[in-house]
Amino acid sequence: MTTHADHPTTPTDPTEFWEQRYGGSDRVWSGKPNPLLVREVADLTPGTALDLGCGEGADAVWLATQGWTVTGVDISRTALDRAAAHAADAGVTDRTSWEQHELGTTFPAGSYDLVSAQFLQSPVALDQDGVLRSAAEAVAPGGTLLVVMHGGWxxxxxxxxxxxxxxxxxxxxxxxxxxxxxxxxxxxxxxDGVASTSTAPDGRTGTRVDNVWRLQRAA
Known part of the structure; x- marks a missing residue:
């Protein structure tokens, strides 16, 4: 079987890879916020938030509708354009801003009450550990670092x-x-590791475990 990594038409450069990923369809994701994000921020007081790897903006827009002021970051300009359009449709343009970064190479400035990294996992080059350490450094005193990742296939x-x-x-x-x-x-x-129902493109169903790290910085 030929995988995407050795397919001649699939780029290995991160920016090219994700631009091709988003440019290949009108929408990649559902437009709904990640359930574990919703669960974990329910008891937090809205403030400033940084959404790393925001994609088409579902999480950032949802946070903004809850009263957060959100900076969404992604490597793909196409994804960011869709995120901005989603924010406009939801009426939260004034509480959202969008920045293009190849995380691990550049990182947004400032500190935030919430730094969220939802499924920041990539089949092409990504300094995941370095990005997460930068994410922790960006959490303001008293703020929260929230990381969610797939725990396996x-x-x-x-x-x-x-x-x-x-x-x-x-x-x-x-x-x-x-x-x-x-x-x-x-x-x-x-x-925590949280199991949920997972559905294959062909309709098969099963389970998948997602890992959750929620950490609070001392005030």
């Missing part, structure tokens, strides 16, 4: 579907080790 996936070069599924402990946060400055609020 869905149960319905065939063995050959697992052989994707560059696919990384860090464990709960591995991310905590990579972050290396001072215990006297950070509190672990959520450290």
């Amino acid at each position: 869905p149960s319905w996936a065939e063995p050959h579907e697992h052989s994707v070069p560059g696919a990384v599924f860090p464990t709960l402990d591995e991310v905590m080790t990579a972050l290396d946060l001072p215990e006297d400055e950070w509190k672990v609020v959520t450290l």
Whole structure:
């Protein structure tokens, strides 16, 4: 089987890869916020938020509708344009802004009450550990770092579907080790693996585990 990584028409440059990914269809994602984001921010007081790898803006727009002032960041200009259009349709243009960054190379300035990285996993080059450490540094005193990642392949996936070069599924402990946060400055609020129903493109169903890290910085 030829994978996307060795297919001659699939770029390995991150910007080109994600531009091709978003440019290949009118919409890639559902437009709905990630359920684990919704769950974890329900008890937080809205403030400023940074959404890393915001894609087409569903999470950022939802946060803005809840009263947050959100900066969405993505590598793809096409994705950011769609995110801005989504924000306009939702009437939250005044509470959203959009920045293009290749995370690991450049990172948005400032500090935020919430820094969210939802499924920041890439089949092409990404300094995941470095980006997450930068994300932690961007959390304001008293603020929250929220990271959600797939913990593995869905149960319905065939063995050959697992052989994707560059696919990384860090464990709960591995991310905590990579972050290396001072215990006297950070509190672990959520450290959990959550199983949910997953549906294959052909209709097969199964389960998939997503890992959640919610950490609060001391005020």
